Amino acid sequence: MRRIDRIVILTGAGISAESGLGTFRDEGGLWAQHRIEDVATPEAFARNPDCVHRFYNARRTQAAQAEPNPAHIALARLQSNFPGEVVLVTQNVDGLHEKAGAQPIHMHGQLSRALCASCDHRWDAPPEMHVGETCPACHAGSARPDIVWFGEMPYHMEQIVAALQTCDMFAAIGTSGQVYPAAGFVEEARMAGAETVELNLRDSDMSHAFQKHIVGPASKTVPLWVNRLLA
Ligand code: APR
Secondary structure, X not given: OOOOOEEEEEEOHHHHHHHOOOOOOOOOOHHHHOOHHHHOOHHHHHHOHHHHHHHHHHHHHHHHHOOOOHHHHHXXXXXXXXXXXXXXXXXXXXXXXXXXXXXXXXXXXXXXXXXXXXXXXXXXXXXXXXXXXXXXXXXXXOEEEEEOOOOOOOOXXXXXXHXXXXXXXXXXXXXXXXXXXXXXXXXXXXXXXXEEEEEEOOOOOOHHHOOEEEEOOHHHHHHHHHHHXXX
């Protein structure tokens, strides 16, 4: 068995499901309630910024009230106590990894941050954002949620790919494997010769690419998985 010096973990909405935050593609999920093209594209924001702000204001409020569950807490424990490096990449924007004490890489942005569409300045978002919100740096009325929308480039990709190319283990937790580039991370890790494991309630679109599968709710499976890694 290869020594494990670096673990890369990718989390998706499923890890926050048991904290009460909806996922996107499960039964009744966010994309069943809202059309992506109405709330999660730059065109949507240009066409109807009020609708987009209202969508993210509701999610920002809900995320602020949510608590990390045992899965988030276990990953923070792994990151603190594992003798090697644990690179925690998240597609989630809810801030629950930080609340649990972990340091995630936010590849899809964060609900708690705002971005100026004119000068790229970033700052802590207020609880509610509204049309015409001004940028504290350039004062243009072009503030938007600091969320990576469909059609935009995810953040920190160079750092993420470098970690994938040198990791000994890759784990995907609570993600459907339907959105790239995150869905392709497992192939990158396999090419690096890493062990690959998927922790999910059910099969995902990328299950075929993983060597190991741990099926069940993250709040149960992740703490047990972390205990084994720290044993
Ligand atoms: N424990 C473990 N896995 C779970 C749980 C749970 N309690 N509940 C749901 N899941 C799994 C589902 O089986 C599914 O595979 O979580 C996954 C959720 O999939 P999605 O809703 O598609 O969420 P995600 O994969 O994070 O979406 C990726 O798509 O819409 C964009 O930017 C958005 O970051 C998001 C990206």
